[in-house]
Amino acid sequence: MRRLEIKSCIRAAAALALLVCTAGTRAVAEPPAPAVIKIGSLHAASGAYASISMPVYDGLKLWIDRTNADGGAFVKAYGRKIKLQLISYDDQSNPGTAATLINQLITQDHVDLLVGDSGSVLTAVAVPIAREHKMMLFDPTGTGAKFFTHDNPYIALLADPASTIWPKYLADFLINQGVKDGLKKVAILYSTNDFTSTQHEALVGFIKASHAPIDIVFDQGVPTSTSNYTTLIGNIAAASPDAVIELGYVGNDIAFLRNLQDSGQTFRFIFALYPGIETDEIVKNVGAQGIDHVFSYVTAQALDYKPTVGMDVATYRQAFETAYRSQGVAFGFNAIAGYTVGLMIGQTLGAADSLDQLALRRALFAQSGHVRTLDGPFELDATGQQIGEITPLGQLIAHGNTVTNVVVYPPSLATGKPVYTTP
Amino acid sequence: MGRGWRELCLIVLPTVAIAAWAPNLYGNVLLLFNFVLYITLAQGMNAIYGFTGYLPFGYVGFFGAGAYGFAIAAMAGVHPAAALAVAGGAGIALGLILTPLLRLSGAYFAIANLAAAQAVYQVVANPALAPITKGPYGVSLSAVFAPRASYLVAVALMGATMAAIVWLRNGRFGLALMALRDDPVSAASAGVNIVRARTIAWLLSALVASLAGGAFAWQISVFYPETAFDMSISIFAIVFTLFGGAGTLLGPLIGVLLLYGVYNWIGIAVPQYFQLIYGALIVVLVLFLPNGLVSLLTQRGIRVP
Structure with a gap:
């Protein structure tokens, strides 16, 4: 009788321990999924950099719109599709304003993913801020060599070859x-x-x-x-x-x-x-x-790569011109760059174990050498510079x-x- | 208690205290930094325009010189505090070089000053000077990056600049400046050393802008010549000063708080209407309040600090 009681006690304790462990595991593995994934970005609707910034912004927006129309982006961390919300501010090509707005996206809007503006001048101010807040900066076309150092894991150049590769x-x-x-x-x-x-x-x-x-x-x-x-x-x-x-x-x-x-x-x-x-x-x-x-x-617009993800150039061009014909935004390399940023964000969300910024970085870098978009082969060096495109x-x-x-x-x-x- | 001490205790110290405490209440420290920066620059602009009537369109030249003075010193391994002194020295040196511009007046001075700022920008951005300034490739000061310390330095600079304006408004030297602004000939005949007074105000204004540039470089830490010599810095400093009311302590302060506040509110809340709303606001103010907001009170005989 006494042995039976001891056995029962052990069984109950084991069941309780299992329950606690299972509950604990579930609590860690399955946090409540957010209603939307917030993507913060900047664009320059006016000023010196508007001509390179707006096509990138429109390309990213197009990718988000199409992804949402398809039910959202697949987020591996939650095992399901989640809609994307783009929060983008106009920095008017002003680096000081860009710095303030990048900070706003991080500290006030609490975006899940951070995308910089186009070009090195407007990207430069975002680099130290993203690093200070330990936010991964998805850099569309800011190629400044000073941004990419071995001690800064919070940046990756997605859609533009490093400046030294160009010539x-x-x-x-x-x-x-x-x-x-x-x-x-x-x-x-x-x-x-x-x-x-x-x-x-x-x-x-x-x-x-x-x-x-x-x-x-x-x-x-x-x-x-x-x-x-x-x-x-x-x-x-x-x-x-x-x-x-x-x-x-x-x-x-x-x-x-x-x-x-x-x-x-x-x-x-x-x-x-x-x-x-x-x-x-x-x-x-x-x-x-x-x-x-x-x-x-x-x-890319003339090389016509066969992409492993997303549309090819001809299909994308048609979609871009249909969406933005009335706004007079010319289709070109920067329009492709914006869409490429979106594609790589999608790939990152689909591979990251969580929305932790370093997990996002690991997921993005894991794509290096394995993905080809309409912009060409996606390949990053150890510092985050784009070296796949030629x-x-x-x-x-x-x-x-x-x-x-x-x-x-x-x-x-x-x-x-x-x-x-x-x- | 004298008028100057009252202004110091009732306006300057509370402003400094609020600015120093604000990061505990609001997370976007860079936005707060920009408020502090523009209050400093607007007061620096006030020192030269409000008290002498010289409107330096190229004020950003001093700012950029300070930013690059700080950057060059910091890249050479100098402690940030000493690098700030170098920034101030760069502004003073540039101010001395440009002192002959004070022979001009009105639009001629404004345009010549603007050209001088552009010349400094082109020198700094010249690839031939890359070993010193890093030329067009930009500078990275990640080794000294300290956003909180640079913010507090900017707040201290703002307080010192406002205190200087209090001194100008209530001291003998400030009265001499206002006299030469209103009528140089009469002021000279009354014993005011016109050249010396203008030069001191000019160098004071240059020092403020260059120290602000140094603090900016420390805060931003990665930037290009285009960033440090961005013309919008001059434009903002001028617009905020004029909007609030030049020649007063409160005018530029109100100008920055209201106009830069609205600027950021529109930019964040309704960015699609940014240029329309902000442009319309400035047009309305220029049409109906050309002497700034404080003129609403001064026209009624009320003294504004």
Whole structure:
């Protein structure tokens, strides 16, 4: 009888312990799912960065709208789909305002995921704030090298190659093929901002390191606010270069290409940064003939990757233009970048064990090398820089009022051969 | 108790105490920092515009010089407190270099000052100076990043600047400045050393902006020349000062609290109408209250501190 009582006691204690453990486990493993996942972001509806910021914002918004229409994003931490809520403030291209609003998103809105604004200047102020609050910063296109350090785990560049990667194929082309084709004297004109100055530095570094017989006969930085290149074009012509490389923002490229047309000067090889990135915007302002035979980068919109997640470029372009046709936002690389940010957020939520910021980071980094979007292969280095995307060299060919970007380098991706103009 | 002490005890000290305590009540410390920063800048603007009539459109030049003075010193391993002194020194040095601008007046001075600020910006952003200023590549001060300490420094600077305005409003030197603002010839004939007085007010104003720039650099810690020399900093400082009422202690303070408060409220609550509402507000105020809010009281003969 006594043994039976002891056995009963042990059974009861074991059952109680099991109950407590199970309840405890359930409490830890299944916290109540939130009604919405809050995504905080910034955009610049006006000011210097509006032209690169708004397409990114619209692309992200489109992804959120479509995801919500599909019932929400699958969140692994809760094992079900949850609707997304976008909280986005307009920083008006003002870094001080951007800093305040990023803080607002973290401290007052308590967003679950934090997305920075476009470009390095507006992203810069968000980097230390996100780090201080231990929030993972989903960085769309802020490529500043200083953001990415081994001691800061709270940032990842999602949709734009690191600045040093951009001019790699341009440099390789000049070194490996350009010299053979007689492009031995190079003029470089660049805007003095982080994005283009870093590319300039990398390009010059690649050329010098190669010891190729390339002479840089003109090398000048000008303020990003420069809007008249007439005198500079004259100075470049006086140096008699075979190749002219202009690295600027959209506004700089438009002014440079217009002034070049007006000047009547021609060079065998002219490279400008944005005709291949924001082609529609450049054509709208310069005309198709204004960029005929101009060399530029080839980005996702011309490479037409076969994505493993999300839409391909053609389908996405149609969806984007349907959604934003009335707002006049041009489709281009930045529109793709915004959608790519959304896709990677979706992948992160679908893989993260919790919404803890470091868990989100682990889930995002786990995607590296395993995902291909319409923007190309997604690959991060240890500091969070995007290294999967590439920017081959292309040449824009006008057909009436339209333009196609022909890949000319590297040979493995080439769809045509370079055509040099006669000065 | 004299008028100056009353203003110090009833306005300056409570403002400093509230600003120092505010982070315990509201989590967006950077927003509070910006309030403190703009109160300081508006009062610095007040020191030169309110008391001498010189409107420096390029005020951000001193701010940026201070930010980069702090950054260069901090990157060289200097303690942040000493780096702030370097920031102030950079502002004073730039102020001395630009002293000849005081020979101009009105719109000519404003435009020349704006051009000077742009010139400083271009020098700082020049890639050839990258070994010193980091040029267009921006600076990162993560080694000295201390948001709470830099906030408290900014609050102390705000208090000191407001105290300086109290001194100007109630002291002999401030009266001399106001006299030369209203009629330089009469002031000179009454024994006011015009050049010396203007130069001191100019350097005081430059010192305030450069120290504010130093505190800003410490608070933000990662920035580009575009950030430190952003023209909107000048514009905000001018608009807030004019909105509240230049030449007073309360005017710029009210200007910042109301206008920057509204600015942030619109930007956060109804961002889609931001430019419409904010623009309309400023147009209405310029049309109906050109001398600032305090003129509502001064027109009725009420003295505003």
